[in-house]
Amino acid sequence: MKRIVNRLRPFLTRLPDQRQKRWNVLLLIVVAISMILLGRFLGYESTDIVQSREILRLTSTPHIVNEASGVASRGKPLQGLEVKRDAALLEKAPYKVYAGVYVANNFDVDLEIPAFSSKGYLWMQWDQAFQEYLSERELSIEEVISFENDINPETTAITPLREARKLGQGMFSQGFVYTGQFYIDTLDLRRFPFNSVSLPIVLEAEDPFGDLVFENLRLIPDLRDSGLGLYSSLPGWLSRGWSIGEYRHHFSSGLGFSSEDNEFSQLIFDSSYQRSSWSAFWTLIQPLIIVMASVILITRVMTEFRIEIPVAVLLTLIFLQEGYKADLPDLSYLTFMDSVYVIAYLTSFVSFGLVLYLEALKRRAANAQDPDLRRLLLRRELFLEQIWPSLSLSILVGVSLVTWTLT
Template identity: 40%
Template structure:
């Protein structure tokens, strides 16, 4: 009767575990929050834009520095027509001289450089009438509070150019918010460092139909010291967007929309550096799980201790790299790899206990056919465990990578 009772206990334990798993997944799903759909949007305009990006890398991970897809032919034609009718047109160029202090936990970065603008008589008349400088009506939208002087700092007064336009050079320095990074691909990550320029529409006259920015794609660029140690500079871009707010600011009518220039430098991690620093230690630790059944069967304590040691090491390793990242509402690629590692380690521990009990039963059996069959079965399990783990883990990791959303 003892074996029958034991089998019944094992069956009820498995049912209880499955029920607890279902209830846990159901409860977590009900507690999970959905994303608020009503947010601002950016749409590429018909203005000239610049992006330097290797095509093979784009095909590999889907990354683009641009915040939206290009407009269709009809939308492009209508937007270009509206741009020609705009009362105020401002050409904008940006040149980053220094980029530094990248902090993914916020996420933010520090930068300084130069920005220049040229504009026509209509805008200059508005500025003269209100005794303003252009820096009083143009802001850096994604600038954060910092010790540096906020906003743009004029370098000299506005100059009248031979073609009748006005030109002025500015410097900027500050800390800026990062809106895009491929955190899902971590540790093989690309991060976008943007400088976002937009009108501060205090008087309600600078909406998208009245004021349009034109990126100076020919003269904008990146300086000698715009790189960040430990990161590879991947691309830079500058483009005009239609920034549509999810509100009309209680003024009635359609949601407010403004012309916005986004200057962007994209950096990526070195794949080899990420492998040696984060992937290789995990591979070495998991190799111990592969070898757990190569320990002699009579050393049951040693067998059982290996998965426990590996589990504690996995927790420590994961916490180490998670400190580099902000709180994310999803699992990164490396998180998913660690989930696979946890499952494999748990299975190894369960099998160690189960096989240990079978070896104990084997010792009670007399020599004969039943003894040989059970001994061969246990030996086979010891032999196929490493191959099974390698095959299933490799397939699982590949599925995790290829199911990542492109560009995220």
């Protein structure tokens, strides 16, 4: 009887291992099927975005372009004969208004809306022909040319500094102080937290009579006196300059008084800001590095509690991610920071599986009767423990760099 048991002992000791392998294979199959189903489910989401038919094109009037790196350009520039055709339209336009914007203070940037508040100065100069147009309709210039992107017109104020006065050569002029909350239309957070933002102030004609379309009224920017004031800086942001220009705004509607799409002259003053890289790194990236260090160095932990580290890291990642997401709007795309956290989650899951596998190797080596098998299991355990820190760190850094270049 003892001889039979001794002969069957190697076979009996292999049964638990074989059962465990079968369960592991089954688990991998279930995970693979779940990933396929998840991919098919997410693939059903339509990513086709309904594009607006409204178009902005730069005109032939002089303008200042912000050439700072990372600042998004606005509008499509004119090319070839388009410049000559627009110059001819400018020459024929019966009404021309020269306008300038001087931003004294930008503040209260809210990316969730997204919007910002601004206070500054606005001035306009126009000729006798446009003055007659205003007088015939008993309108003031600020009733005709106003902010296009103000969020709440009831709280936006354009206060005249003085009455309109007549200058030489039949020109009229008037200055204003403005304050209001404005919509940010070109917000791109794909590279958050190292993103830039442009804060636009948009002027366009309110045209209740259909007389002030692009062919009739042109808003020409004052390049000399426009600019940013001393108190226009934002905490946590670096000023990247400003731009101003006239744009041809193709309105995809006749607005009820025309059977064709209308076009209007639009003047846009953009203040551009870049988030401080140092501030973003130390407040958002540095805590993540500290948390992920425990996962990268998990094989160097020789206590029995290392199996709990990945679970603690996953919970910490959730709280860290909720912290920075609180200041962002709901987005239809992943930011760079989101991608980094996805990589961190996957690395934590892999480290959890690795720790479980190392513990299983350790138990198998302790129970192995064959010395050669025990040495093989110990070498495998030692190899994985040595290679994991450099491998996981390389994956984290490498995939993060690839993600940055693709955003």
